[in-house]
Amino acid sequence: xxxxxxxxxxxxxxIYILVLVVFVIWMLFFDAHSWLLHxxxxxxxxxxxxxxxxxxxxxIKDNKAIKDLSSEEGIERTARETxxxxxxxxxIYIIEYEDSLKNDNEDE
Numbered sequence: 001x002x003x004x005x006x007x008x009x010x011x012x013x014x015i016y017i018l019v020l021v022v023f024v025i026w027m028l029f030f031d032a033h034s035w036l037l038h039x040x041x042x043x044x045x046x047x048x049x050x051x052x053x054x055x056x057x058x059x060i061k062d063n064k065a066i067k068d069l070s071s072e073e074g075i076e077r078t079a080r081e082t083x084x085x086x087x088x089x090x091x092i093y094i095i096e097y098e099d100s101l102k103n104d105n106e107d108e
Contacts, residue, residue, distance in 0.1 A: 080092075
């Protein structure tokens with residue numbers, strides 16, 4: 001049994017290998033600049049870049065809506081299409097197609 005243990009522990013008797021192993025373990029897990037911390041920060045950076053791109057697209061969409069609402073025609077069109085408003089002397093008929101209606105049993 002003593003030979004079995006000494007065969008696997010022989011490399012660790014060398015002080016340089018022992019120091020190298022301790023250094024690598026320290027740098028990977030315990031140091032302030034550890035690999036685990038960098039991995040977590042990189043995943044945070046990826047998430048923030050995704051959010052940045054999402055908000056950039058939202059800004060483009062909002063700027064387009066602001067541009068559309070800056071004219072009198074745009075305001076009138078938005079009021080008619082979104083809020084179903086009408087002028088005093090006109091009637092509005094809303095036509096909905098079967099495929100555009102939401103079914104009660106569909107989950108969204």
